[in-house]
Amino acid sequence: MSSRERKQFLAGIGRDNPVFVQILGICSTLAVTNVLRNTVVMCIGLCFTLTLSNVTVSALRRWIPGRVRMMVEVLIIATYVIVVDILLKAYLPDISRELGPYVGLIITNCIVMGRAEAFALTNPPRLALVDGLAAGLGYSYVLLIIAVVRELMGSGTLWGIPVMGSWWTNWTILAMAPGAFFALAVFVWIVKACFLKPADAPVPGTGGKPS
Amino acid sequence: MSPPGRFAQGIRTIGFMIGITIVCVGAVSVLHVTTLQRVHDNADLFVRRAVRTAAGLPPMESAAALAEWFTSSVTPMDNATAFQVRDPDTTEPKRVILHSGPGLWGRITAAIGLDAEGRITGMTFTEQNETPGLGARIAEPWFGEQVRGKSGPFRLVPEGTRSTAPDELDGITGATITSTAVRDILNAVLSTDAKEQP
Numbered sequence: 001m002s003s004r005e006r007k008q009f010l011a012g013i014g015r016d017n018p019v020f021v022q023i024l025g026i027c028s029t030l031a032v033t034n035v036l037r038n039t040v041v042m043c044i045g046l047c048f049t050l051t052l053s054n055v056t057v058s059a060l061r062r063w064i065p066g067r068v069r070m071m072v073e074v075l076i077i078a079t080y081v082i083v084v085d086i087l088l089k090a091y092l093p094d095i096s097r098e099l100g101p102y103v104g105l106i107i108t109n110c111i112v113m114g115r116a117e118a119f120a121l122t123n124p125p126r127l128a129l130v131d132g133l134a135a136g137l138g139y140s141y142v143l144l145i146i147a148v149v150r151e152l153m154g155s156g157t158l159w160g161i162p163v164m165g166s167w168w169t170n171w172t173i174l175a176m177a178p179g180a181f182f183a184l185a186v187f188v189w190i191v192k193a194c195f196l197k198p199a200d201a202p203v204p205g206t207g208g209k210p211s
Numbered sequence: 212m213s214p215p216g217r218f219a220q221g222i223r224t225i226g227f228m229i230g231i232t233i234v235c236v237g238a239v240s241v242l243h244v245t246t247l248q249r250v251h252d253n254a255d256l257f258v259r260r261a262v263r264t265a266a267g268l269p270p271m272e273s274a275a276a277l278a279e280w281f282t283s284s285v286t287p288m289d290n291a292t293a294f295q296v297r298d299p300d301t302t303e304p305k306r307v308i309l310h311s312g313p314g315l316w317g318r319i320t321a322a323i324g325l326d327a328e329g330r331i332t333g334m335t336f337t338e339q340n341e342t343p344g345l346g347a348r349i350a351e352p353w354f355g356e357q358v359r360g361k362s363g364p365f366r367l368v369p370e371g372t373r374s375t376a377p378d379e380l381d382g383i384t385g386a387t388i389t390s391t392a393v394r395d396i397l398n399a400v401l402s403t404d405a406k407e408q409p
Contacts, residue, residue, distance in 0.1 A: 034344040060231075065224040072231060079235040083242060090246035093253040098347075100340045155344050172385040175344040 005130045012134025015196070019142040020188045024110040029143055030180040032102055036159050039147035041088075041095050045103055047136030049080045050112050054132030056080075057120040064121070073116045074107070081106045111135055146183050150174045257337055258291075258322075265307045265324035266296045267332035267359060296324070305332055308404070312396040315388045316340045319349075323400045331358045334397070346389030357381055363401045365394050 018024045025046075032042045056076050057064070064072050085103045088096040096103070106112065115135050120128040151157060154175030156164035173179045256274055259281045264270060271277045286295040294307040303326055311320040317340035324332035334355040341347045348354065357373070358365075358380065367382040367390055368374050374381065380397070382390035 032343075034342075038343055063227065065220070065227055068224055068228055071228065075231060075235050079239055082239050086239075086242050086246055086250075089253070090249040093250075093257070097257075098343070151344065170384070172345070175385065176342070 005127060008127060008131050009134040012131060012136075012138045013141075014138075016135075017138040017142065018111045018114070018135050019139055019184075020191050021196070022111075022114070023188075024114055025139055026184070028102070028105060028109055029146065029184055030177055031105070032099075033143055033147040033180055033183070034150050034154060034175045036144070036147045036151050037095075038099055038102065039143050041099055042102055042106075043136075043140035043143055045081075045084045045088075045106055046109060046111070046139060047133065048084060049077060049106050050115060050136040050139075051129055051132035052080050053077045053112055054115055054120040054128040055125050057116045058123060058125040058128035061121050069121065070113075070117070073113060077112050077116070078107050111139055142187065146180070146187060150179060150183055154179060259285075261309075261322040261335045261337045262294050262296065262307045262324075264335040264355065265322040265333045266298065266305045267324055268298060303327055306404075308400050309337065310396050310400045311338070312392050312399070314339060314341050314392045315346055315386075316342070319389070319392055319396065321393065321396050321400075323397065325400075325404055328362075329401070329404055330360055330362050331397075331401075334358050341386065341389045346383065346386035348383050348386065349389060349393055354381075354383070358397065364398045367391065367394055 012018070015021065019026075019029060028042060028046070032038045053073070053076050057073055060072070060076075081104065084106070085096075088099070088103060115132055119131045123131070148158065151159075152164065153171045154173070156162055156168045156170050171179070174183065252274075256277065259277050260270065262281070262285060263277065271280065280298075284296060284298045286297075287293075288295060292309045296305045296307060298305075305324050305326050307322055307324045309320055309322050311318050313319070318338060319336060319341070320338035321334055321336050323334050326332050336350055336355075339347065339349060341349065361377045361379075363378055365378055365380040368379045370381050370384045372379065372381050380390075380394055382394075
């Protein structure tokens with residue numbers, strides 16, 4: 001791994017993190033993080049889609065006409081998402097049923113489009129692969145942390161197994177959509193206050209508006 | 212920008228779009244067709260599992276054994292929305308009815324088993340898109356098992372009551388709309404059943 005690749009990888013995990021720095025992909029952060037199992041499948045699906053769509057867009061970058069580049073990006077992303085959906089339906093039917101429409105919603109995740117538009121269109125495939133993977137992993141660990149907090153406090157379980165005991169009163173609000181806003185806001189606050197110095201916080205925004 | 216011209220560029224753009232669309236659609240179609248049989252098998256498996264659970268029988272792990280049991284002991288009726296179950300292990304015939312109702316986010320379809328006296332033998336769900344962690348908890352085993360032996364018509368009581376009264380259904384805290392929908396589905400099945408078999 002060259003130093004450029006390492007730098008790009010670390011940026012996706014930390015200083016350029018799609019969730020807590022760029023504040024992208026918020027709708028899926030809010031929707032799937034109330035149960036850990038769904039979150040894990042969503043993260044795997046997103047990493048897969050993001051990495052492959054980044055590589056594909058990057059490989060085709062010399063041929064994609066500028067005027068229709070967004071249509072091409074969406075087409076490529078949608079193809080990978082449908083592939084994930086079909087594979088889940090055929091080989092992991094139980095998980096597919098539990099996730100319902102969430103897998104299809106990866107298409108609308110701004111991170112995928114954002115990375116394709118901001119990075120893959122101007123960089124070679126190898127670097128785009130590292131970038132896609134880093135953004136995917138950066139998204140995943142944030143979601144997993146939020147999901148652990150929400151499932152533990154909202155339902156008293158972890159991966160569906162009761163762990164909190166009978167003394168714990170479930171904070172139902174945390175299992176519902178508003179709970180996700182609270183959990184995410186507290187997380188972003190802690191990370192920004194403790195880990196990100198104001199000087200290295202980059203200007204957010206890569207073209208897409210938060211979804 | 213002159214010679215290549217806007218016309219040539221336009222043609223190139225359209226050609227590229229058509230080409231990539233054909234590649235993407237082709238790839239998805241091939242994958243869809245090759246996995247179609249598996250997806251159908253999975254759907255059948257879900258219905259069979261649901262019928263067995265609703266009839267109050269212990270689950271079977273192997274799909275082949277389940278398929279064999281289904282062919283030998285179950286007769287589909289009414290366009291596969293109801294099933295007559297004659298299990299060799301139990302003397303009494305049972306009926307399993309699939310019934311749908313509106314949930315919070317989408318349709319909920321329940322498989323509800325009834326014995327000859329109109330008592331419920333079990334309940335499970337073949338289709339639901341309720342909120343994970345809240346309404347989706349109707350898929351947890353205890354929720355379906357609580358109605359076994361009851362005969363309704365049901366009214367909701369708070370979760371955790373674990374009532375054994377024949378007309379009480381434990382709702383789910385934080386999922387009132389889902390709980391009400393399930394109660395309505397149960398009552399609809401029971402009242403239709405009572406009319407058919409006075």
